[in-house]
Amino acid sequence: MVACAKNMGVPCGSGMFGHALHAVACFSKEEIAARVDCLKNTFMWTDAEVAIAVSKAPLMLTRSKESMQRSSEFLISEVGLEPAYIARRPAVLTYSLKGRLRPRYYAVKFLKENGLLNHDRDYYSPVLVSNNDFMKKYICPHKEAAPHLAEDYAAACRGEVPARFIFA
Incomplete structure (x- = not known):
C-alpha cells in the first residue's frame, strides 16, 4: 500500500x-x-x-x-x-456539490451581478473558507444591500434555488 x-x-x-x-x-x-x-x-x-x-x-x-x-x-x-x-x-x-459548491457559487454570482463584489474574484477562495468565515466575509457585509441573501444562501444549502439566484 x-x-x-x-x-x-x-x-x-x-x-x-x-x-x-x-x-x-x-x-x-x-x-x-x-x-x-x-x-x-x-x-x-x-x-x-x-x-x-x-x-x-x-x-x-x-x-x-x-x-x-x-x-x-x-x-x-x-x-x-x-x-x-x-x-x-x-x-x-x-466538497459537497449540493451543500457547498452550488450554494457558494450562487451567492457569489448574486453579489457580483448586483455590483456588491468584484467580478474578478476567484471561485476557489469562497469555496475553501469555513462556513462561518464565508458568512462573515460574503453574506453578513451585505445585509443592508441584499437583505434576503442569508436566507437565500441557507435555502441553496438545502438544495433549493431561490428565484434571486436565477440569472438570465
Whole structure:
C-alpha cells in the first residue's frame, strides 16, 4: 500500500500521505487505474494534470464516478472553470456539490451581478473558507444591500434555488 501511495505521487512525509494510504486501501490496483482513467475522461485531464490533482487530493479517488461527473458538469459547464484550473486546485472536488459548491457559487454570482463584489474574484477562495468565515466575509457585509441573501444562501444549502439566484 505504501508503494502504491508513493506511485500516486504523494511523498511519505506529506500531510496527504495518510489520505493516499486510505484511498489505496479501499481499492485494488486495477480499480485505482480505472478511477484515474475516469478522472482523465471526466475532467479532460492529461496524465500530468491527473498526477498533480491526485497528489494534492488523493481522497478524490474514493468519490463515485457519478459524483465526479456531476462535479465536472457543474464546475466546467456552469461555473466555467478550465480543467487545468481544477487539476491545480483539486480540493474543490472533495466538497459537497449540493451543500457547498452550488450554494457558494450562487451567492457569489448574486453579489457580483448586483455590483456588491468584484467580478474578478476567484471561485476557489469562497469555496475553501469555513462556513462561518464565508458568512462573515460574503453574506453578513451585505445585509443592508441584499437583505434576503442569508436566507437565500441557507435555502441553496438545502438544495433549493431561490428565484434571486436565477440569472438570465
